[in-house]
Amino acid sequence: QSVLTQPSSVSGAPGQRVTISCTGSSSNIGAGYDVHWYQQVPGTAPKLLIWGNANRPSGVPDRFSASKSGTSASLAITGLQAEDEADYYCQSYDSSLSGSWVFGGGTKLTVL
Amino acid sequence: QVTLRESGPALLKPTETLTLTCTVSGFSLKTGGMCVSWIRQSPGKALEWLALIDWDDKKYYTTSQKTRLTISRDTTKNQVVLTMTNMDPVDTATYYCTRMSMVQGIFRWFDPWGQGTLVTVSP
Secondary structure, three states: OOOEEOOOEEEEOOOOOEEEEEEOOOOOHHHOOOOEEEEEOOOOOOEEEEEOOOEOOOOOOOOEEEEEEOOEEEEEEOOOOHHHOEEEEEEEEEOOOOOEEEEEOOEEEEEO | OOEEEEEOOOEEOOOOOEEEEEEEEOOOOOOOOEEEEEEEEOOOOOEEEEEEEEOOOOEEEOHHHOOOEEEEEEOOOOEEEEEEOOOOHHHOEEEEEEEEEEEOOEEEEEEEEOOOEEEEEOO
């Protein structure tokens, strides 16, 4: 059971828009800790996709955007492309217990 | 260019101790704000943060595995080492090392990541 909750899967046709939610609590996202997003193509290491809630590293297309509000965050992908098919993870910091970095359970994006 | 590379055994037996090494390049482990973390991913499962060591040799561990984990560094070799005792088949996973920066007192994000190393625990 992950501290951050994501849908297990989402899908969309090429060109469409999809969103992936990430729900936390008052000890992580709701406490003001930043949310970061990673993309993991099967068989490869995760790659930073979004940092600091809504910022794209250089090289990440502007088709990817993200936001945060309250105890949740979301990732949006517009103009879906076949190469976007991957697993997506949100990540934050949790201050409960002794504190730790936490991830969502991951969302498998299928491009139909 | 910042890179991290994991190395260690591919196969262990139950109860054995795992020792993984992360060799970094492109930055110094002693530079203020530089941290290295270990994160694992069981087959088909989510990412799980395990441990972090910062530039001042301060160490952080996940509460659930704290008694089994030790993270250390050798700055002369640019290496971070993770040991995990009493390995079990449920510890079968790909283990990644990754860099995190602390800026203005705030831990940032994990970037970049090593390619990962698959560790299988089997009798």
